[in-house]
Amino acid sequence: EAGVTQFPSHSVIEKGQTVTLRCDPISGHDNLYWYRRVMGKEIKFLLHFVKESKQDESGMPNNRFLAERTGGTYSTLKVQPAELEDSGVYFCASSQGSYQVWPWAYEQYFGPGTRLTVT
Amino acid sequence: DAKTTQPPSMDCAEGRAANLPCNHSTISGNEYVYWYRQIHSQGPQYIIHGLKNNETNEMASLIITEDRKSSTLILPHATLRDTAVYYCIVRVRGSQGNLIFGKGTKLSVKP
Numbered sequence: 001e002a003g004v005t006q007f008p009s010h011s012v013i014e015k016g017q018t019v020t021l022r023c024d025p026i027s028g029h030d031n032l033y034w035y036r037r038v039m040g041k042e043i044k045f046l047l048h049f050v051k052e053s054k055q056d057e058s059g060m061p062n063n064r065f066l067a068e069r070t071g072g073t074y075s076t077l078k079v080q081p082a083e084l085e086d087s088g089v090y091f092c093a094s095s096q097g098s099y100q101v102w103p104w105a106y107e108q109y110f111g112p113g114t115r116l117t118v119t
Numbered sequence: 120d121a122k123t124t125q126p127p128s129m130d131c132a133e134g135r136a137a138n139l140p141c142n143h144s145t146i147s148g149n150e151y152v153y154w155y156r157q158i159h160s161q162g163p164q165y166i167i168h169g170l171k172n173n174e175t176n177e178m179a180s181l182i183i184t185e186d187r188k189s190s191t192l193i194l195p196h197a198t199l200r201d202t203a204v205y206y207c208i209v210r211v212r213g214s215q216g217n218l219i220f221g222k223g224t225k226l227s228v229k230p
Contacts, residue, residue, distance in 0.1 A: 004162070031215050033217060033218075035217075035218075035220075042220050042221060042222060043157075043163065043220040044220075045217035045218070045219070048215075048216065048217055050215070055215075056216065056217065059217070091162050091163065093162070093163075093218075095215065106214070106215055107153070107165040107168065108165065108218060109165065110162030110163045110164065111162050112161055112162050113160075113161070113162050
């Protein structure tokens, strides 16, 4: 079974440019999450999709970040325009849907991350 | 979700058991203890979780105290590839919400 994949693995862009990150979750996983780690900080949650709907976007830092999950499959995270403080590693994770497996303890499976550098 | 406390770093000799402690004194009855790790330049990796009984899988063992206020992750025969940051996370059963990562424990396995 393929794991969570992310593309690109690295991206270097200039301040003010736009970047789009892509995440392909594990097939059949309804839940998809975005996290990021900026330099020297802890891994922080950005948002959570259940299928194609945004369940929780409380971690999105500002309106320069836009996440989509068309058709409830892959997801994209667009940063427009990028700022220097957006540099970091962006992780995607997925987990199974609601109450599919007892004891309903849902581990999240992470992708390898996209390292974003804004210069 | 309950807060957890972990030592910032630990060393372990290769081939020996690594015992990583975690305190979660405010854990509720319906909260699980999860462990993840992040090996450098990779995404976090799920290791194991438990409610109140000790658990073992191919990666590790999880020992939870009877009062559930603390737990220990055991890597029985640590290898150099186990060098990583280990995170102890408490989550409500059935929760599909986000994981809250603290600073974790940086485990260094030395030859």
